[in-house]
Amino acid sequence: MQNGITNILVAGIGGQGVMTATEILAQLAIAKGNDVKKTEVAGMAQRGGVVNSHLRFGPHVLSPVIPAGCADILLAFEPAEALRWSKEVRLGGLVLINTARQLPPVVSGGLYPYPEDPVGEMRRAGLTVYAFDATAIAHELGEIKLINTIMLGAIADHLPFPVDDLKEQVLSRFRARKPALAALNERAFEAGRSGARAAA
Amino acid sequence: MSAASALQAPAATRQLLSGNEAIARAAWEAGVRVGTSYPGTPATEILEALSMYPGLHTEFSVNEKVAMEVAIGASMTGARTICSMKHVGMNVAADAFMTFSYTGANGGLVIAVADDVGLSSSQNEQDSRYWGRFGHMPILEPADSEEAYQMTLAAFDLSERFGTPVILRTTTRVCHVKAMVTVGSPREQPIAQFAPDPMRWVMVPGNAGRRLPLLHKRDGDLREAAEISPLNRIEEGTDKRVGFVTSGPAYLHLKESFPDAPILKLGFSHPVPVELVRAFAKGVGQLVVAEETEPLLETELKAAGLTVLGKELLPRWGELLPNVVTPPVKGLLGEPVETDSRPTPTVFPRPPTLCVACPHMGVYFALSHMRQKVLISGDIGCYTLGAGHPWMALDTTICMGASMGIALGMDKARPDGDTKKSIVAVIGDSTFLHMGMQGLLDITYNRGNVTVLLLDNRTTGMTGGQNNPGCGRDVHGEVAPEVDFVKLVEALGVKKERVRVVDPYELPTLYKALREETAIPEPSVIITNRPCTLIDEYTRMVPFRVEDARCTGCGACTDVGCPSIVVTRRGKEIRKSGNEVELTWVTIDTSTCTGCGMCVKTCGADAIVGPSLIKSEDI
Numbered sequence: 001m002q003n004g005i006t007n008i009l010v011a012g013i014g015g016q017g018v019m020t021a022t023e024i025l026a027q028l029a030i031a032k033g034n035d036v037k038k039t040e041v042a043g044m045a046q047r048g049g050v051v052n053s054h055l056r057f058g059p060h061v062l063s064p065v066i067p068a069g070c071a072d073i074l075l076a077f078e079p080a081e082a083l084r085w086s087k088e089v090r091l092g093g094l095v096l097i098n099t100a101r102q103l104p105p106v107v108s109g110g111l112y113p114y115p116e117d118p119v120g121e122m123r124r125a126g127l128t129v130y131a132f133d134a135t136a137i138a139h140e141l142g143e144i145k146l147i148n149t150i151m152l153g154a155i156a157d158h159l160p161f162p163v164d165d166l167k168e169q170v171l172s173r174f175r176a177r178k179p180a181l182a183a184l185n186e187r188a189f190e191a192g193r194s195g196a197r198a199a200a
Numbered sequence: 201m202s203a204a205s206a207l208q209a210p211a212a213t214r215q216l217l218s219g220n221e222a223i224a225r226a227a228w229e230a231g232v233r234v235g236t237s238y239p240g241t242p243a244t245e246i247l248e249a250l251s252m253y254p255g256l257h258t259e260f261s262v263n264e265k266v267a268m269e270v271a272i273g274a275s276m277t278g279a280r281t282i283c284s285m286k287h288v289g290m291n292v293a294a295d296a297f298m299t300f301s302y303t304g305a306n307g308g309l310v311i312a313v314a315d316d317v318g319l320s321s322s323q324n325e326q327d328s329r330y331w332g333r334f335g336h337m338p339i340l341e342p343a344d345s346e347e348a349y350q351m352t353l354a355a356f357d358l359s360e361r362f363g364t365p366v367i368l369r370t371t372t373r374v375c376h377v378k379a380m381v382t383v384g385s386p387r388e389q390p391i392a393q394f395a396p397d398p399m400r401w402v403m404v405p406g407n408a409g410r411r412l413p414l415l416h417k418r419d420g421d422l423r424e425a426a427e428i429s430p431l432n433r434i435e436e437g438t439d440k441r442v443g444f445v446t447s448g449p450a451y452l453h454l455k456e457s458f459p460d461a462p463i464l465k466l467g468f469s470h471p472v473p474v475e476l477v478r479a480f481a482k483g484v485g486q487l488v489v490a491e492e493t494e495p496l497l498e499t500e501l502k503a504a505g506l507t508v509l510g511k512e513l514l515p516r517w518g519e520l521l522p523n524v525v526t527p528p529v530k531g532l533l534g535e536p537v538e539t540d541s542r543p544t545p546t547v548f549p550r551p552p553t554l555c556v557a558c559p560h561m562g563v564y565f566a567l568s569h570m571r572q573k574v575l576i577s578g579d580i581g582c583y584t585l586g587a588g589h590p591w592m593a594l595d596t597t598i599c600m601g602a603s604m605g606i607a608l609g610m611d612k613a614r615p616d617g618d619t620k621k622s623i624v625a626v627i628g629d630s631t632f633l634h635m636g637m638q639g640l641l642d643i644t645y646n647r648g649n650v651t652v653l654l655l656d657n658r659t660t661g662m663t664g665g666q667n668n669p670g671c672g673r674d675v676h677g678e679v680a681p682e683v684d685f686v687k688l689v690e691a692l693g694v695k696k697e698r699v700r701v702v703d704p705y706e707l708p709t710l711y712k713a714l715r716e717e718t719a720i721p722e723p724s725v726i727i728t729n730r731p732c733t734l735i736d737e738y739t740r741m742v743p744f745r746v747e748d749a750r751c752t753g754c755g756a757c758t759d760v761g762c763p764s765i766v767v768t769r770r771g772k773e774i775r776k777s778g779n780e781v782e783l784t785w786v787t788i789d790t791s792t793c794t795g796c797g798m799c800v801k802t803c804g805a806d807a808i809v810g811p812s813l814i815k816s817e818d819i
């Protein structure tokens with residue numbers, strides 16, 4: 001942390017829910033009295049391309065962009081995307097990863113190789129990495145869209161806020177609009193939390 | 201809080217808003233009566249957000265020029281008006297506003313133009329601040345959402361005080377960053393009524409000539425206003441070795457990187473308050489101008505005799521992010537630059553690609569199979585992605601609507617009788633209505649030999665699925681007259697028998713239609729009729745799957761380019777002929793497959809099967 005600013009980088013692929021996850025974290029940071037800035041992605045980049053969002057919060061945030069190599073936490077929805085942005089994380093910073101690989105056509109088509117061991121590579125670079133298969137958990141729970149909530153569960157123990165407050169922030173969205181999904185999301189949140197813990 | 205409820209939030213509350221949402225909120229509070237736009241990243245959400253407020257007319261117009269003209273009419277009538285667009289939209293709109301600048305605004309007119317600094321989603325990186333110079337209009341440049349909100353309010357006042365349209369210039373880093381904004385409440389504006397005044401509103405040479413001195417006087421008045429505007433402020437620093445003159449989000453990056461340096465932050469950046477800069481310069485060692493992207497302030501300050509460093513120090517393109525500005529400025533100060541010695545990981549590129557079941561894939565599958573026989577003039581939309589892997593099926597892309605004229609130019613430039621390759625133009629529904637119709641008219645009028653593929657996916661896909669006149673719905677989703685594309689292209693002069701409507705999922709039919717139309721030396725139009733998979737009109741079907749035992753590894757289905765088709769293994773085989781062939785076995789990701797069936801038509805071995813074809817032992 002620099003000047004009391006927490007820097008969180010959320011990364012993944014268009015359509016995975018990176019933006020929603022960041023929005024929920026941002027709303028919690030606001031509820032806790034922080035100044036907040038958060039970058040969005042729109043247009044062309046969303047079409048299956050690389051998506052990332054910078055979230056910065058603290059007493060007073062200037063640039064919306066996390067200075068190079070200063071992210072405290074990288075929350076990554078895909079392992080190669082974690083590796084892509086890993087140099088943005090400060091030494092000793094934390095990387096939380098969904099290990100389910102998603103191969104773009106240029107990789108499955110044989111034009112480029114997929115990195116052999118993204119998690120190992122990041123660990124060797126001095127980062128703390130907690131990696132688990134959030135996609136498998138989502139499938140077990142019967143809804144692929146839950147990856148989002150699972151990943152938020154994974155980060156819950158590492159924020160400067162009580163775990164239950166994040167959980168409440170996630171679930172309140174469903175209580176308001178789709179109450180039936182609140183219980184399922186609570187299970188997903190807890191599963192993500194234990195997933196990250198078991199990987200620690 | 202949801203995005204919509206943040207927009208509607210009560211006065212005096214603090215909300216997390218994007219720059220675009222902040223502009224919309226301020227426009228509503230300023231009492232805007234008319235809001236116009238044409239979608240374009242990063243500006244699209246200004247009008248989308250504005251359309252959620254009550255008591256005003258909002259529209260996505262057919263193109264930026266029309267959007268500008270509607271806005272001009274509203275301003276002439278006395279209503280507060282906002283017209284928003286992306287940077288390249290200004291090129292389209294320029295004819296209208298270059299002369300409107302002469303007549304000047306009646307009701308406050310704010311032109312919110314968003315530059316895509318860093319090229320996240322655009323075909324160029326032009327600097328819209330030139331238009332302020334070219335068109336004699338003031339420019340306000342916010343750095344973040346709070347400023348976007350404040351400056352939008354200020355822009356309406358400025359517009360009415362000086363009777364000028366005002367350019368509110370943002371960049372992607374303002375439009376698409378969410379930050380805290382304290383919102384206010386709406387103000388009543390007087391009822392608008394057009395007051396005839398031909399000397400002012402009818403720009404014939406005589407009248408326009410009489411406006412010229414007024415235009416130049418206005419420039420002078422605006423310069424004086426900029427000199428004392430609270431939107432321009434000096435932040436005294438403690439380390440006065442280098443002082444920065446800056447505008448837009450670059451201010452935040454500099455403040456982050458050099459917190460102790462003096463900064464002259466220009467919010468009202470054109471006309472340049474030269475005397476203010478001169479005064480600021482006296483208190484600092486070296487003066488550095490940090491602007492995105494062209495050296496406009498720099499050139500004008502140098503012309504005024506000031507000694508400044510600008511683009512000789514900082515990059516001429518891209519964002520001036522902390523990691524971009526820090527090394528050169530530290531170098532100037534003679535300080536060491538810290539470098540990150542950690543290795544940079546190598547990761548494959550993940551370029552954007554067409555969605556699963558995107559109807560455009562059928563078109564590019566067909567085109568890639570006749571690649572040697574066609575030149576493909578492309579346009580701007582999701583279908584520009586046809587330039588990428590695996591189709592590689594675009595030869596040109598310049599700007600919206602250009603596929604038509606460029607195709608005709610290619611046809612006319614080649615020697616008479618050279619028809620080795622057929623010329624095909626590919627254009628989407630929204631782009632066709634934006635600026636393609638005129639080009640097609642030119643093709644028919646000048647008897648070009650071009651086959652047009654009009655990809656009607658019933659939405660403006662690339663910018664997030666806005667309605668257009670082809671959809672039969674307006675910006676609010678209300679029913680509106682629906683363009684009949686067949687009748688339209690016939691009216692533009694394409695013979696009835698040269699117009700076909702084809703289902704792009706029916707690959708063999710589409711391929712046949714393309715072969716036939718490209719063989720006939722006349723203008724022809726093939727309209728595809730499947731909706732974008734991201735809009736409500738699209739209905740998902742049941743996923744297909746691959747029977748592994750039957751898959752021969754021929755790889756034909758991978759030519760469709762569908763992200764749901766995943767390669768499982770590769771191999772090589774020596775054929776009886778002695779030729780070595782590459783083999784690619786696949787599976788289908790059933791969690792993403794929507795059952796469009798395009799790949800089924802490519803599979804000679806019948807290995808791709810639908811649910812009803814799955815044998816019982818598999819279940």
Ligand SMILES: Cc1ncc(C[n+]2csc(CCOP(=O)(O)OP(=O)(O)O)c2C)c(N)n1
Pocket residue numbers: 238239240241264286288289292323580581582583600627628629630631632655657659660661662663732
């Ligand atoms: C002058 C101009 N205005 C706006 C844009 C932004 N823009 C890029 S593509 C596009 C429209 C695409 O819609 P359509 O032609 O229907 O194709 P689709 O993406 O649906 O396939 C727009 C508005 C632009 N590039 N240039």
